[in-house]
Amino acid sequence: MTPPGPAPPAAPPSDAPPGSPGGAVLSGRPGPPRPGVALGAEVPYNGCMSELAKRLAAKLLWIVVVFLGITVISFAVIHLAPGSPTDMQTTLNPEATAEARTRLEALYGLDRPLHEQYADWLSRLARLDFGRSMSSDHRPVWDKIVERLPLTFGMNVASLVLTLMIAVPIGIASAWWQGRAFDRAATVLVFIGFAMPGFWLALLLMYALCIHWPLLPISGLTSYGFEQMGFWERLADLARHLTLPLFVYTFGSLAGMSRFMRASMLEVLRQDYILTARAKGLPLRTVIFRHALRNALLPVITILGLSVPGLIGGSVIIESIFALPGLGQLFYQGVMARDYPLIMGNLVLGALLTLAGNLLADVAYGLADPRIRAARGGGR
């Protein structure tokens, strides 16, 4: 499928520097540090309201196209790979005959041509039907996903918020004191943060805080006897179980985000209007937080959208280490059992979250950029 008519907007969030091939995938790191890279993604000045609407429409159309692209590729790759979900129930079972296998494949529709299977799957998806899991419980995929979504989604959002709350001040301070002790220390930490494998950090923390000094529970989501606890006890119990995973999540994206903030702030601080603001004697705080920060935040917003796939990927590892019943764990189980509908459901959800993240980033970009706000008549 090719996008008909309007071309995608001039500056999709993906114009930010791409992450390193693998690292970004894993832990939500927006790639290794790129200090000084020109970050100011150019947004064309929009003269009027209809221009904005047109941009939004093009963006939405583009999202549909990307989404279809992702599903086609995933579907093809997963179904064309050797082996079949029926292997588990037939070749591993000495009593299963070839005839039973054929019947099973017919039951799942696996004997039909691939494009028919895809069309079928897509039309069901359009009705929000993700199909039934091929595992022995045969529950609807959607139910399986929904019961695990809150944990993974909540953790990701919480870690994003935490990351921003920590990384933005660090980035600002590093840029302001460029080359001074604080910046040097932050730089060292950033490089270590980039190279730190999340699963190793998790194991180190587990050893230190759960085994050597048993302060926190080692894994799982709840303690024994959770059902009998009162509301506040339950909350405290959950918090204790989620502290370490949240820390590992956040640490993974902290380095990239603070580095980005620093580079972006440096770029802005170099501008003439900052010099002007300082020259006319405005207090430092006003210059940084009123004049510089808003502009420096723009590239960071776009990076947030791009970091969603990394967070989703990271959840597989973190949830498997800490034995958390989230989506990552569900996906891992689905992959191991070759549960096609479950895998596709997860991939679709991941793609949707990523696209939603990109769209949100785009909207936030529009809200934060005075040039775009001005175009809508609300600016100063």
Add this chain to the structure above:
Amino acid sequence: MTPRGDAGRPGPGRLSPGRLLGRWLGRYGMLAVGGGIVLVMSLAALCAPWLAPADPTALNVDAILQAPGALHPLGTDALGRDVLSRLLWGGRVSLWVGFVAVGLSVAIGLALGLAAGYFGGLVDEAIMRGVDVMLCFPSFFLILAVIAFLEPSLTNIMVVIGLTSWMGVARLVRAETLALRGRDFVLAARVAGAGPLRILFLHILPNALAPVLVSATLGVAGAILVESSLSFLGLGVQPPMPSWGNVLMEGKDVLTVAPWLSFFPGLAILVTVLGYNLLGEALRDLLDPRLRG
């Protein structure tokens, strides 16, 4: 480690030896540290057969889960295998995966980036939209699924990592090609009758290589991280062949009694990835003075 950028700050009067050293460290410190780490790790991996004190797969029931000591500098694992030897051999796997996967991703990225930048129009549109699609992919999910389906093997891991990581290079090369396409020397070559292939590979490519080199160096670090994560999940390099990720995976199960089994492989990953990242950053600064922060 030294920060970039402040080395050139002029001192009062003549530079003292200390300041000179500081200036040198500021300019080349990162290169020295990063290059040093990469060199040492590569040599250790290449010389594993001679450096390793024991066979990395030799079981020894008399030395199960021994703490680091004289006989086994980094201890032994649950099957009595020497951890140091396993890490040295595991380094070969990581290095091999890193280089082959990045080689593949650079090859794809170069080809597509050159085509998109040079031919423009529909070709460009199609390729860059493809890049956007790939960037929106929850790619670790897909890598996991594909590896699990295809049987985890070294070749499959390298190919899949390579196939899912070429987008950055494609973008870089496209941007460079776009910038170079209109330059006089390219025009001159065209006037002289050079075909597109000749122009692309002889005139444009050499001028676009610097950022690709930087990106490839950083890419090795990324590929090593992905490989070790896959191996840690049991979907990467399969035992008994050692890899840093699967040694760590085995260490996880005995974390309470043998923490060294989890500590050293992670440290090896950390240091190696750090080395490649530092080297890549240093190369960027050296090759492209415009980007110096």
